Amino acid sequence: MTEPRPGRPSAEEIERLLVGQAPRFTRSEVAAEAGVPQELAERIWRALGxxxxxxxxxxxxxxxxxxLRRVRGMIEGGLLDEPTVIRMARALGQTTARLAQWQAEIMMxxxxxDEPAEADVDAVLETAQILMPDFEHVLVHVWRHQLAAAGTRLLAIADVSDEPVPTRVPMAVGFADLVSFTRRAxxxxxxxxxxxxxxxxxxxxxxxxxxxxxxxxTLGDExxxxxxxxxxAAAIALDLVETDELRVGLAYGPxxxxxxxxFGTTVNFAARLTAIAKAGxxxxxxxxxxxxDGHDGYVLHKIRRRPARGLGVVQPYVLRRSTS
Incomplete structure (x- = not known):
């Protein structure tokens, strides 16, 4: 582990400050204290990152x-099995890792x-500690709303499918790409x-x-x-190209x-159309x-067929906003 610069807080000090509790247990002790097999506890920690x-x-x-006790309660109560717990833990770990990194970068x-002193770093940590309760409250609030939105989308899909949880669902997929990003970078x-x-x-x-x-x-330039x-999807694409030097590819299907x-061919089709499209x-x-077809506000122009990698020759249409 790299030693911190003189005067800078150590990783242990930062963790204690933000986590809010001092460590007390080894990995075998924490599993025993929670009544969870150590092998399962370690799989959970790995899944969380x-x-x-x-x-x-x-x-x-x-x-x-x-x-860990809460996880044990979920499993013993028959609400979740171990594979589902690990999948949930991996989803939580990967998502919150990106969120935390993003928030830390914004704060810093x-x-x-440009040349921070010891007092500047201390001020960031003090501010983070003050904001933690509010961040935590807002995080849970937003997560509940996003969960409700995800549940609504899944129920809408299930209404038009023969499967209770469809594995292939019809939807529109779009890629928006910054033109000449490599040159601009x-x-x-x-x-x-x-x-x-x-x-x-x-x-x-x-x-x-x-x-x-x-x-x-998001993928940087895409x-x-x-x-x-x-x-x-069409309304989104038209609003995007109005204000940015972008190109957009849209496809609809399972x-x-x-x-x-x-994932799937529809996603690949949208990506290939984006690569073919010109700026704007x-x-x-x-x-x-x-x-x-039948929607006001859109004009479509068929253009010549183009080869698309992995999809053969495809028939694109140019989408524009109607001026009528």
Whole structure:
């Protein structure tokens, strides 16, 4: 482990400050205290993304014991089995790791000068400690709303499917891509590049949310979103290309939802159309074009067929906003 600079807090000090409890147990002791087999406890810690601890390392708190007891209660009550617990833990660990990293970067970037002194770092930690209760409350509040939205989407899909939890569901998929990102990345310094990417992601997130769709993931110069209907996806794409140097590909068809992501030929089709599209252009597949038939506000132009890697020759349509 890298030693902290003189005057800087150690990793142990930061963990104690933010976690709020001093460690009391080794990994075998925390499992025994919670009444959970050690092998299961260690699988949970790995799924959550926690580093492997030495056998004699005192690294676990009363809160860790309480968390394991809750897991034991879920399993013993027949609410969840062990494989489901591990999957849930992995989803929680991966999502909160990204969230925590993002929040820490925002705090450090906002509060620290270019050459921070010891007092500056201490001020960030003190502020974080003060904000922790409010962050925790807002986090749970937002998570409940997002869970309700996810449940509503799944119920809507189940209503039109023969399966209670469909493995393949019809939806619109869109990719929005920043044009000439590689060139622009070479021309910009680190801060300007960060502002470009964050601005693009923020704009995309706002537009997708406004239209009642879902931002699946961001990939720096590209975002992936899904929408229940072709019309919603088209509205998102048209709003995006109005304000940014973007190109967008849209496709409609069955997708496989898995681990918060989406997979399948429809996703690949949208990605290939994005790669074909020119700056400021939206390309859509025939299925999505057909889904817009009869909707006011959209104009579609069939263009020549193009080869698309892995999909053969495809028929794209250019989507524009109607001026009538």
């Amino acid at each position: 926690f580093a492997q601890r030495a056998d004699d390392a005192v690294a676990f708190t009363e809160a860790d014991v309480s968390a 970037g906002t509060m620290l000068p 070479r021309e910009l310094d680190e801060k300007a590049l960060a502002r470009l990417v964050e601005g693009f992601e923020a704009r995309a997130s706002d537009v997708v949310a406004t239209h009642g769709a879902r931002l699946v993931k 975002v992936l979103f899904t929408a229940p209907t072709p019309a919603q 997708v496989v939802p898995m681990m918060g992501d989406v 252009t939206i390309l859509v597949d025939p299925e999505l074009a057909a889904g817009l």
